[in-house]
Amino acid sequence: MVYTTEIILQSKGHTEIHDITDQVARAVGDSGLKDGLATIFTPSSTSALTTVEYEPGAVADLKRALDEIAPPNQEYQHNSKWGDNNGVAHLRAALIGPSITVPVAKGKLSLGTWQQIIFMDFDNRPRQRRLVIQCVGE
Numbered sequence: 438m439v440y441t442t443e444i445i446l447q448s449k450g451h452t453e454i455h456d457i458t459d460q461v462a463r464a465v466g467d468s469g470l471k472d473g474l475a476t477i478f479t480p481s482s483t484s485a486l487t488t489v490e491y492e493p494g495a496v497a498d499l500k501r502a503l504d505e506i507a508p509p510n511q512e513y514q515h516n517s518k519w520g521d522n523n524g525v526a527h528l529r530a531a532l533i534g535p536s537i538t539v540p541v542a543k544g545k546l547s548l549g550t551w552q553q554i555i556f557m558d559f560d561n562r563p564r565q566r567r568l569v570i571q572c573v574g575e
Contacts, residue, residue, distance in 0.1 A: 438575055440468035444568040448484075448558035452500050452529070456491040457568065458553040461539070462546055464570045471544050473574010478536040480569065483526035483560040485533030491553035503529055526559035533557060541574060 444460050457477070465475050477486055489495050506529075513524025537554060540547040548554070558566060 438468075438470065438473075438573070440464075440470065440572040442467065442570050444570065446556060446558075446566045446568065447563070448556075448560075448566050449563050450483075450526075450558050450560040452503060453558045454491075454496055454499070455556045455558075456553050457556050458491075458546070458548070461554055461570060465541055465546060465572055466544065468572040470541050470572045470574050473541050473572060474538050475541050475546065475570060475572045476536055476538045477554065478569045478571070479556065479566065481530070481535070481560075481566065483523055483530050484556065484558045484566060485530045485535060486537045486554065486556055486568075487533050488537065488548070488552045489555055490551040491555060503532075507532065521561075523559075523561045526561060529557075529559040541572065 442464050444457060446455055461475060461477055479486055489499055507525050509525050515524030515527055516522050
């Protein structure tokens, strides 16, 4: 069985983080999947998906770490090539990654107690984002 659906988000960019756990869990429920995998994918080169304990301290720590690893005020070669000044967004997205796969058991996401699925938009302007969720299994 394969079930595919989408989530549409409005994002402000600039490392805005959205907790999408409930939306993904709803998609898994709608799919009827009992056991298998749920993959969430962002078809974008300036956004990413991962997990974190979605609470203000952990979110702030994650943003600070990204600022240290890929500072927003750094000179990026991408900016001189295209002039869109979002080189940092491309780098951060590449470091975190465009997808995440979560096992599904007995119709539920197999996440840890304090683990949520987050979408991160790194671009330098507001965007409408489309996330693809694909559930595979039985």
